Amino acid sequence: xxxxxxxxxxLTGVLVIALAARLVAAVAVDRLVSATPGxxxxxxxxADGYWRLAGQILAGQDxxxxxxxxxxxxxxxxxxxxxxxxxxFGDRLLPTRCVLAVLGAAGCGCxxxxxxxxxxxxxxxxxxxxTAVSPxxxxxxxxxxxxxxxxxxxxxxxxxxxxxxxxxxxxxxRLLAAVSAGLLCAVAxxxxxxxxxxxxxAAMVIVVVGRWRRARWIEAAVLLTAFGVAYSPWVLxxxxxxxxxxxxxxxxxxxxxxxxxPDATGDSDMTFFDRENLLGQMSxxxxxxxxxxxxWAFAAANPGRALQLAVIKAGRYWSPWPNAAQFRQPxxxxxxxxxxxxxxxxxxxxxxTQRRDWRLWLVALGPxxxxxxxxxxxxxSIRYRLPAELPLWILAAAGxxxxxxxxxxxxxxxx
Numbered sequence: 525x526x527x528x529x530x531x532x533x534x535l536t537g538v539l540v541i542a543l544a545a546r547l548v549a550a551v552a553v554d555r556l557v558s559a560t561p562g563x564x565x566x567x568x569x570x571a572d573g574y575w576r577l578a579g580q581i582l583a584g585q586d587x588x589x590x591x592x593x594x595x596x597x598x599x600x601x602x603x604x605x606x607x608x609x610x611x612x613f614g615d616r617l618l619p620t621r622c623v624l625a626v627l628g629a630a631g632c633g634c635x636x637x638x639x640x641x642x643x644x645x646x647x648x649x650x651x652x653x654x655t656a657v658s659p660x661x662x663x664x665x666x667x668x669x670x671x672x673x674x675x676x677x678x679x680x681x682x683x684x685x686x687x688x689x690x691x692x693x694x695x696x697x698r699l700l701a702a703v704s705a706g707l708l709c710a711v712a713x714x715x716x717x718x719x720x721x722x723x724x725x726a727a728m729v730i731v732v733v734g735r736w737r738r739a740r741w742i743e744a745a746v747l748l749t750a751f752g753v754a755y756s757p758w759v760l761x762x763x764x765x766x767x768x769x770x771x772x773x774x775x776x777x778x779x780x781x782x783x784x785x786p787d788a789t790g791d792s793d794m795t796f797f798d799r800e801n802l803l804g805q806m807s808x809x810x811x812x813x814x815x816x817x818x819x820w821a822f823a824a825a826n827p828g829r830a831l832q833l834a835v836i837k838a839g840r841y842w843s844p845w846p847n848a849a850q851f852r853q854p855x856x857x858x859x860x861x862x863x864x865x866x867x868x869x870x871x872x873x874x875x876x877t878q879r880r881d882w883r884l885w886l887v888a889l890g891p892x893x894x895x896x897x898x899x900x901x902x903x904x905s906i907r908y909r910l911p912a913e914l915p916l917w918i919l920a921a922a923g924x925x926x927x928x929x930x931x932x933x934x935x936x937x938x939x
Contacts, residue, residue, distance in 0.1 A: 601711065
């Protein structure tokens with residue numbers, strides 16, 4: 525890469541563009557949504573619950589929502605963030621959307637940081653630039669949904685994990701990285717429960733890559749301890765509220781049944797929940813367990829249909845254009861297609877050209893594959909893929925560097 529492109533001004537420019545695009549999106553989304561009185565979000569449903577829970581927190585009331593009350597419906601990360609915004613800005617939505625836009629732009633900085641750790645400055649800069657202008661990532665940033673903020677926290681957690689699995693250095697810097705990895709994994713999991721296994725998986729990889737040395741065991745233990753300290757209050761709170769050890773939420777069962785039931789199509793259709801009204805007959809915990817059992821019973825009795833649904837949901841997850849009918853206008857459809865196809869193409873090139881760099885594969889591709897596998901059980905949508913696009917662009921950026929060698933220096937992994 526030419527020396528001039530290594531100037532900090534390029535990264536600064538990318539981050540300015542990322543922030544400006546997201547602030548413009550925040551204003552546009554706010555105007556569009558406010559045109560319908562009482563509407564909160566472009567994508568209805570989850571946003572209402574998050575906003576109500578934020579109000580409960582702000583008022584010092586029980587962390588529960590709806591009637592009958594659901595006490596462990598949503599992870600607390602986004603409601604706590606929204607409560608902080610409402611404390612400062614009141615119920616005005618635009619300033620809150622701007623805060624979410626800033627956090628979304630910060631995710632582009634995390635992409636650069638992670639890309640630099642894995643594959644060097646030029647790969648990090650290209651990946652950050654791509655995520656800065658990605659239409660879907662820009663539009664999702666100001667929505668009252670967890671995807672964008674989770675994406676930032678998730679990518680931030682991968683930075684110290686990447687440092688640790690590179691198996692370089694010793695002593696205090698690595699211990700600090702282990703603490704950071706544990707805390708950031710906890711923050712990401714408190715935003716979206718799907719990230720829960722990552723702290724344990726990272727600890728295992730650190731030990732194996734470190735050839736079972738004592739120092740690596742210590743680092744793994746520090747990572748898991750930091751995660752446990754930050755995350756355990758949520759589990760203890762759930763036990764206090766329900767009398768059961770609930771590690772994530774009591775919405776797993778209905779969500780699983782949404783993806784595995786006789787009427788399932790691969791898309792989300794939660795009308796069965798209100799129609800059956802199990803909460804009028806049993807506790808929240810019993811309701812969750814009942815839907816889990818029914819989902820697995822359906823899959824066991826109908827393995828062919830379950831497999832067919834898994835394929836359909838995978839197709840929805842990896843789709844290069846929107847799944848929802850409300851976003852199928854030509855400008856949206858083809859805009860997303862124009863952004864997604866290069867990501868897939870260059871990611872495949874990156875997979876081949878960097879086929880010996882398993883660390884790059886694991887960190888950059890791992891989240892997308894992991895989320896894709898999870899949503900072959902639940903429902904499928906590009907919405908669940910978006911957070912994984914941040915690290916996936918690092919792999920694509922490595923492919924771009926390989927295809928355009930005259931524009932960049934040879935890839936060098938920093939020590």
